[in-house]
Amino acid sequence: MTHSPRRAEEILQALRLKRPEDINLEAIAWLQGAKVDYREMDGCEACIHGRADVGRAIIAVNDAHGNLRRQRFSLAHELGHWEWHRGEHLFCAKEDIGGSKGRERGMSREKGANRFASELLMPEFMLKSALNDFRKFDMRTVRLLSDAFSVSKTAMAYRLVDLDFEPSLLASYSRGGLNWFKRSKSVGERWFLRRTLDPQSNAHDILHKGARDDISLSLMDADTWFDTEGADRYELAEQSFRVGDDEVMTLLVLKSEYMMAR
Numbered sequence: 001m002t003h004s005p006r007r008a009e010e011i012l013q014a015l016r017l018k019r020p021e022d023i024n025l026e027a028i029a030w031l032q033g034a035k036v037d038y039r040e041m042d043g044c045e046a047c048i049h050g051r052a053d054v055g056r057a058i059i060a061v062n063d064a065h066g067n068l069r070r071q072r073f074s075l076a077h078e079l080g081h082w083e084w085h086r087g088e089h090l091f092c093a094k095e096d097i098g099g100s101k102g103r104e105r106g107m108s109r110e111k112g113a114n115r116f117a118s119e120l121l122m123p124e125f126m127l128k129s130a131l132n133d134f135r136k137f138d139m140r141t142v143r144l145l146s147d148a149f150s151v152s153k154t155a156m157a158y159r160l161v162d163l164d165f166e167p168s169l170l171a172s173y174s175r176g177g178l179n180w181f182k183r184s185k186s187v188g189e190r191w192f193l194r195r196t197l198d199p200q201s202n203a204h205d206i207l208h209k210g211a212r213d214d215i216s217l218s219l220m221d222a223d224t225w226f227d228t229e230g231a232d233r234y235e236l237a238e239q240s241f242r243v244g245d246d247e248v249m250t251l252l253v254l255k256s257e258y259m260m261a262r
């Protein structure tokens, strides 16, 4: 049985799905010959056993943590493996699937499955029309969209930064420093994030002093975040929120055209 891998949006468009609530992953899996089983698993977040010759697969998703949005991302990730790495038996750890520290790490196969999951759960054509309802890119917009698309705030913020709806960055820090970041294409590559949080940043207070999550963007000098020469001449907006005992996530929205890629 020959199989030509498709991008997530091709699958959604072939099914004529138009709204986020129409993205029924079990139904999509079934149509691709994959049966989904939710169960408690130890040491792995999801796995797939597939047979390319008969076009059938069994996907197991860990439901021990009870986080439905995480299970949804895990299933979308495994569907990405089924589409692009058909026939392989894969065990995917928490670090492989979306998750904070795994985002930029791991083999390209895992990155590919994460990209597929992002595109399946948050397709650009649906996001574009949903964004018409919002005037600015901040964490309120991210939260409302993450509810509409049933994904985590981090997954939604990452996707919006990646799609470059506004010049922005998403960064994850823990007490040890910067874990990972995503920069939208329109932001100049010469802007390097500081390796550790500046005490002037809101993220620093959230992580180290137990301060509350920011409820809105706050304006500050760009050198609070970047150690690139000349950063003190520009301003940006920060909004940070805690995602775990030892992790804070920050959305930075850039204001100055001098900070854009040329």
Ligand SMILES: [Zn+2]
Pocket: 077, 081, 090, 091, 092, 096, 097, 109, 110, 113
């Ligand atoms: Zn995987």
